[in-house]
Amino acid sequence: MLVVDPVTRRSEFDRLKDVAKAASLSKFKQRLALLADIEAIGPTRGWLEGVPPGKVGHFAGEAHVTDVADMRKVGTDKQLTLPASFVHTAATGVRDDVVTMFCKRIAAIHKKGREHLEALRAAHRAESERLLVVFGDVLSVVPEAMTPATAPTGDGGTVAPDAVAPVVVAAPTVQDVAERAGRLVLKTLEQSGGVDTLASAHEAVSGFEQQPIGQWR
Known part of the structure; x- marks a missing residue:
């Protein structure tokens, strides 16, 4: 020593x-x-x-x-x-x-770890809110798809709501409603980023929310 x-x-x-x-x-x-x-x-x-x-x-x-x-x-x-x-x-x-x-x-x-967890929570909270907005948009187009279409007039146009002549309303079939709803839903999803992007975001948020609480402590 x-x-x-x-x-x-x-x-x-x-x-x-x-x-x-x-x-x-x-x-x-x-x-x-x-x-x-x-x-x-x-x-x-x-x-x-x-x-x-x-x-x-x-x-x-x-x-x-x-x-x-x-x-x-x-x-x-x-x-x-x-x-x-x-x-x-x-x-x-x-x-x-x-x-x-x-x-x-x-x-x-x-x-x-706590700071990283809070950052993850904030990011996933924002993503969850965005997905809820997209889901609301999807739901909003369904009533539109179920609205009966106005029958065309003889000249190829449609009868205006305030026209004197009675408006002929065609009852939509189940297939018509399904096809129209599908088109509107797909359009809404594409405007929100596309199906693949939304599916990935949903998977990430769902995986985070399903983690046991003790794992993040």
């Missing part, structure tokens, strides 16, 4: 003093790696068994303000006690950091 790396010019003892940074994924992984390295040093709880927690905290604080050069100048007992106390305390602190960073990462994921 007290050996200084010639490349980084840092020792493992100095690395244990690094503080937690922003809860980004890379920093979180670095903190996890540091915790694994600390736990691999040894069973510090067993080493310090019987030592009062206050003493351990005091030794850890002393080690924290002591650099590697000064640590080499102290006696052998302190060279063991101070780092052991510091490692034990550092492990607790790093575990707390890992939990805190994990909670922050999950909270950030949940926030993005």
